[in-house]
Structure formats: structure tokens, C-alpha cells
Amino acid sequence: MIKQISKLSLSFCLIFSFVLPQESIFWEVSDPIVNSEFIEAYINQLIKSDNYEDNTIQASNSIIVQVDLVQDEIELKKLKAKNYQMGEYQSFMMSQVELMDTSFTNMIVSREYKWKDVSSRDLSELEMFSTVDNIFQERSFKDARDAFWWSNAQLDVSSSLQAFIRQKSSSLAFRLESGFSDLGLYRHLSQNLILGLTNDIASAYLIVPPVTVDRINKAIGHPLEGNFGFGFKFDTHTLGGQVNYMDVDMQEIDVRDTYSYKHMVVPASSGLLYWSNTFLVKRKVFSDYGASIEERKTSKGKAQKTLAKVRDWKTKSGASYNAKFITVKEGVVTLLVMKDLKAHKLAEKGRNWATKSGSIVKATLDQQGSTEIIILRKKDKKPMRIKLSELSEEDILFLDRLQWDGEKTKTISIDQLSDPDQKLVQTANSEIRVRKGKGREIKVKEPWASMRIKGGLSFIQFIHGNINRYDTSVSEDDKFEITDRINGSEAIGFFVKVEGVTDDKKSKAFLQVNASSSGFSALGLGLEHNIYKTFNLGVDCSLYPKGSQIEFVESRTNENKKWIWYPGGDGGSLIIAPYVSVFF
Structure with a gap:
């Protein structure tokens, strides 16, 4: 029965290929015997060709297959080894697969065994193949993404005003964050809270303004104000981004809770679009x-x-x-x-x-x-x-x-x-002789961490305004007036971020650079390490360098009167903020 279904499916694809010049089909080998026999034959071929040194594919992995249907021919295009335990994907060297006994490749292509459809993530991993030669070996983005997108735990709470609550039965989580860190508006500069729902790809959330910005970190020159709004962000293995919007009416804001009602700076709308890729980081250890x-x-x-x-x-x-x-x-x-x-x-x-x-x-x-x-x-x-x-x-x-x-x-x-x-x-007085040769290397490279690189463009529409107090005795008469806004090319900037997480998930770190044509710039650095069971200790460093500033028109009645916003003060500022997180 399985043979007939397989032949019918392949025949249908062949017929369909007359309509389309080329079609690809994908599946995962579910038969453990087929997986182990093929991988063992592949490993033997690597040993025979003296290419086994960098191999990490194991007989316990599952094989993901991609075949191309061109007219009346079936071509084995790509193979991936899927490691369920580590959540990793490794590439087969197709040049070595071609040297294997044809009985093994014919067995894989025939699909006369137990198989199943590939998931969207499997498909994305297959699509990552390219002819580009990278310095680092490409790797699954899952570990690096999970470490910074949300949490691997069911409950993760941090003193840095970050919390995630995940469900065991589904990929849905509640998220709480402070600030817009990917935009360089870190939690000490922007105290807006993000409350939303998240899955492993996308997140929709509400933006809640702080109760007051009267109490700020001493290193901050002039904090951002905020108001209610909403946002959406997504993160896939290659593309990611976010869109945020705040209501700038400001009618709900109490003057007493503002940092300066004469100079209020608000990130009214913002966005980010970036490309990313994930690479394997190895380290040398003693054999x-x-x-x-x-x-x-x-x-x-x-x-x-x-x-x-x-x-x-x-x-x-x-x-x-x-x-x-x-x-x-x-x-x-x-x-x-x-x-x-x-x-x-x-x-x-x-x-x-x-x-x-x-x-x-x-x-x-x-x-x-x-x-x-x-x-x-x-x-x-x-x-x-x-x-x-x-x-x-x-x-x-x-x-x-x-x-x-x-x-x-x-x-x-x-x-x-x-x-x-x-x-x-x-x-x-003993003599230690170090012998050379295969299998006698002093140090060998082994997988250690995942490094993810992101790079893209950002957009932040900063607005400057003030509250005109027509009648100080009646707060309802306070009116918020926008005096200037950053639009067009001045609102566009670039974003670069490098994220890293070790394979044991005990340590992670990031380095981020934001710069905008408006004059705003920020540098972020973070490190977190597991110190004891369910306790992590981390530190966030935010640098707003000297020269990070935006010039606004101070008054609508006098466009020549300027006011300069310094997020880190005239001389810039470095904020070092340690925190503790607990996860269960």
C-alpha cells in the first residue's frame, strides 16, 4: 500500500511538472532503520574520502529530503540531518552523497518507507541552502532566537521589568517588557511597558505609558514620554521586524507626572526591518x-x-x-x-x-x-x-x-x-612524547554556541511638544501641542545586533548598535549567566554617546527658536544595570 501511494504521489508530481518547469517536494524520513542505514553509509563514505573530521551528523538523526522534478526526471537536490534533541539541522555534503552506492540514494528517493510531511521550520532550514560560502557554518536559529525572543521556561521573571509566561501545551506566551530595546530606546530611557501575546514567530502587544517619568536614572539626560498605543513584531530565521504606534493626543497625561511639560519627546511611531542569519561557533577543547x-x-x-x-x-x-x-x-x-x-x-x-x-x-x-x-x-x-x-x-x-x-x-x-x-x-623525569597523526590531535573543535547576526533599517518618528497650561487650576484645560516632528529620511537609521547563546543555554550575550540620520545613536551590551539552578544573573549596559542628540523647534510661533534633546546629557552617559532573573 505504501509503495503504491508513494508511486502515485511521485507520478502526480511528474505530471504536474509538465505545467511548471521545475517543482520541488520535501519530506522527512520517519523510519529509524532507513535513517541509520543511510547515515552510516554516508559516514563510511566520509571516512573513505578523508572528510570525516568536521562531521556532526549521527545515525540517530532524521533525514529531511528535497527532490526536484524536472520534466520526467527526479533529482535528489538536498539532504538535511535533523537532531531533535538539540534542535539543530546539519547539511549533508551532496558531493559525498553522489559517491555513495546508488542503492542508498535510490532507497531515499523511492520513498518506500515510513515518512511524513516537513514542518514550516524544516522547510525554512532547507531554503537556507545557498552557494554563498560563509566564514561560519550556518546553524538553526532556534536556540539564539528563543534566548532573546522569549524564554525556554514556562515562567521567566526578571528584575529588568521583563516577564514571560508560556503554556506547555501550545506555543503561546504572555510577554511583559519595558522600552523598545531593538530601537535603542532602552528601559531607562523609555519606560513604556509592552503587554502582549507571543508565539514563536510573531507578537502583538499593547503599549502602556509609565505612571510617571519624574523618577529616572541619574545618567539619563532627558527621558522619553509615552502614551497608549499598540505594536506588532515578528522574527523568522531570515527576516524580522516590528511596527509601533502611540496616540500622541496626550489628553490622558497628568502634567505632574511628566519630566518636563515644556519639552516632551515621544516616539510616536517606529518600525524596524532586519535580515538575520545564525552561525555555529566552535571552541577548541582537549581531545x-x-x-x-x-x-x-x-x-x-x-x-x-x-x-x-x-x-x-x-x-x-x-x-x-x-x-x-x-x-x-x-x-x-x-x-x-x-x-x-x-x-x-x-x-x-x-x-x-x-x-x-x-x-x-x-x-x-x-x-x-x-x-x-x-x-x-x-x-x-x-x-x-x-x-x-x-x-x-x-x-x-x-x-x-x-x-x-x-x-x-x-x-x-x-x-x-x-x-x-x-x-x-x-x-x-619522564619524557612525554606527543605523537602526530589522525586521532592524536591535542585539541579538537566542538560546537559551543550559536551566534545570530541581525542587520537592517529602523524608523523612529520622534515628536516634540509641550503642554500649554491655559488655566493651571483646571487640569482639563491643559492642551498638548506638537511643535516639531522628525520625518522622512531623518527618521531612518540602521540597526545591527549580534546575539550569542551557548549550547547548554546557561550563558547569553548581545551587542547592539543603533544610529539615525536625526542624530540619535545608542550602543547596547548585555550578558546573562546561570549562577544556580533557576537563578540567572545579568547586566545590561546602555551607552548614549556624546553627540547623540536631536534638534527640535521649540515653539510653533517661532521656528527659529531651537531646543536640543540629549538622551544621555550633553556629555553622553553609560548606564550599567545589573539584574536577577528567576525561571521555572
Whole structure:
């Protein structure tokens, strides 16, 4: 039945291709056996052609197929490997696929197995193929998009006036944000709130003005006012943008809640359209072979530092020497023996001497010969002669500590040293050979993060106005008058943003530049990192440089009277704002 359906569908596409010169069809291989057999054959081909080094496709991935129907022929055009666990897509090297046994490609094209239609996201990934050679390898935009578009958690709340509440059963979320960050109007400059609903592509929202802009960050020169409005924004793998509109009637605004009723600046309407692409960022890490080499180097370094110090050396017979390592040659260790002050003090002060027969006497050492010693009994200073052969083993070892005093060298066979000391000498003097060849690379590149680059044009219609207080006792008589507005080419600017998120989703960062023909410019930088389970710590930096300004006509009755708006003050300003976010 499956074979008949597949043949009928392909036959229909062939017939349809007479109407259209070329048609493409797409599907995903759902049969795990077919996926694994084809990918294993593909990997074997890469190994055979010595192209396996940069391969990240695994046998557990699913294959997405694109075939082109040209007249009466079926051509295998593109293949993608879909990693459900990582949400990534990897490209098959079609030049290598063409070298595979035709039985595998015929099996894929035949569609005589379990398959399913591709999703819109799968289709967009296939459409990302091009003949353009990028410095970075292209990658799925999902991780980078999710990190900045909304949240991977069901509930994500931040002290930066940002919150997302997502449903488990659908791709719908509630969003709360402050300001228009993509336009360079960050939350300290524009305190308007955004309340809306979002899915993984689009977001519709209401714009709610702040209760008051009387209380602002000290680094802000002159904040933006706002009013009720609405907006819409979208974000796909290549195109994104937003449109915002505010009601500039301003009848709802209380003069007491404004920063300056004489100079009110409002972003009445704004928009953004950008192109984006996402790339894979790799980092170098130690391979298994490299890690073993590095571990051996570290151990050797530590051992050499230990040998450079004066330490206690012990032999298997129990002897101990306070000495410094000099060298090892042909299995013989040379030590510079230091005076054992502790042993000498004990010999002068007196200690218990014992013989093999079991007799014990407390005495001080008077003389030490090659065959006997003379000790002075502690209680009456009577000299006593004892042969070395009659002393206990402990006393022999004690005498050995006295024999090598001063700066004298002692040579010991390395085999006579204790096992830890042998290992220390061998490690410190070992030769580490780094071999070259395939599979013996010290460091290898592995996927680490996704980097998304956005670039496009922005439009911000700033208006300047004031409230004429005809009767200060009656607030209803306060009228908002627009004195000037930024239109046309002056309202157009450019927008560039680089976003990055690590594959473990624990860290993310962005860098953004906004500049407009009107004279407004802003630079944004942000970093956020997971510090403990469901807690993230981040910091936002907003820079309104010196020279970021817009000149407005101050009065409708006198066009020559000008007023300059400085978002960051005359000298510019840098705002560093740390925040904490919690997600569940």
C-alpha cells in the first residue's frame, strides 16, 4: 500500500511538472532503520574520502529530503540531518552523497518507507541552502532566537521589568517588557511597558505609558514620554521586524507626572526591518588523547616542584633522609642530605636505647663508631659500650639519620626507595612524547554556541511638544501641542545586533548598535549567566554617546527658536544595570 501511494504521489508530481518547469517536494524520513542505514553509509563514505573530521551528523538523526522534478526526471537536490534533541539541522555534503552506492540514494528517493510531511521550520532550514560560502557554518536559529525572543521556561521573571509566561501545551506566551530595546530606546530611557501575546514567530502587544517619568536614572539626560498605543513584531530565521504606534493626543497625561511639560519627546511611531542569519561557533577543547597528554604534563610539573623542595625520603627498609633531590642516572638517585636537626637534638637530650635482648636504657649519645657506639647513661653519666649488631632495628635507623649530617650526598638505588618516592622521581623525569597523526590531535573543535547576526533599517518618528497650561487650576484645560516632528529620511537609521547563546543555554550575550540620520545613536551590551539552578544573573549596559542628540523647534510661533534633546546629557552617559532573573 505504501509503495503504491508513494508511486502515485511521485507520478502526480511528474505530471504536474509538465505545467511548471521545475517543482520541488520535501519530506522527512520517519523510519529509524532507513535513517541509520543511510547515515552510516554516508559516514563510511566520509571516512573513505578523508572528510570525516568536521562531521556532526549521527545515525540517530532524521533525514529531511528535497527532490526536484524536472520534466520526467527526479533529482535528489538536498539532504538535511535533523537532531531533535538539540534542535539543530546539519547539511549533508551532496558531493559525498553522489559517491555513495546508488542503492542508498535510490532507497531515499523511492520513498518506500515510513515518512511524513516537513514542518514550516524544516522547510525554512532547507531554503537556507545557498552557494554563498560563509566564514561560519550556518546553524538553526532556534536556540539564539528563543534566548532573546522569549524564554525556554514556562515562567521567566526578571528584575529588568521583563516577564514571560508560556503554556506547555501550545506555543503561546504572555510577554511583559519595558522600552523598545531593538530601537535603542532602552528601559531607562523609555519606560513604556509592552503587554502582549507571543508565539514563536510573531507578537502583538499593547503599549502602556509609565505612571510617571519624574523618577529616572541619574545618567539619563532627558527621558522619553509615552502614551497608549499598540505594536506588532515578528522574527523568522531570515527576516524580522516590528511596527509601533502611540496616540500622541496626550489628553490622558497628568502634567505632574511628566519630566518636563515644556519639552516632551515621544516616539510616536517606529518600525524596524532586519535580515538575520545564525552561525555555529566552535571552541577548541582537549581531545581524549590531548587530555591524557595534558594530565601527564600537569603531573610532571607538580612532581618537579615537589623534587625542588627539601623533603623526607624513605626507603623500603624504613630509613628516612631529610634531603633534596639532585639527579637520577642509570637507576641511581643522588640526594643532597640535610642535617637532621630533630635527630641531633634528641641524641644530645637523651632517648631510650634498646638492645635486641630487650634491655632499655635512657642515655645521650657520646660517640659513634663503625662497629659500636658509646652512650652516657642519663642518671649517672656512666659510659656504656654497645655493639651495633646488638642494637634494635629502630636504633640503627636513628643512627642512620645522624650519620648523614651537613651537606653530604647520598646515592640510593631507585628500587630501594619507597613506592611513592619511586613514582615521584619517575614522574618528574619522564619524557612525554606527543605523537602526530589522525586521532592524536591535542585539541579538537566542538560546537559551543550559536551566534545570530541581525542587520537592517529602523524608523523612529520622534515628536516634540509641550503642554500649554491655559488655566493651571483646571487640569482639563491643559492642551498638548506638537511643535516639531522628525520625518522622512531623518527618521531612518540602521540597526545591527549580534546575539550569542551557548549550547547548554546557561550563558547569553548581545551587542547592539543603533544610529539615525536625526542624530540619535545608542550602543547596547548585555550578558546573562546561570549562577544556580533557576537563578540567572545579568547586566545590561546602555551607552548614549556624546553627540547623540536631536534638534527640535521649540515653539510653533517661532521656528527659529531651537531646543536640543540629549538622551544621555550633553556629555553622553553609560548606564550599567545589573539584574536577577528567576525561571521555572
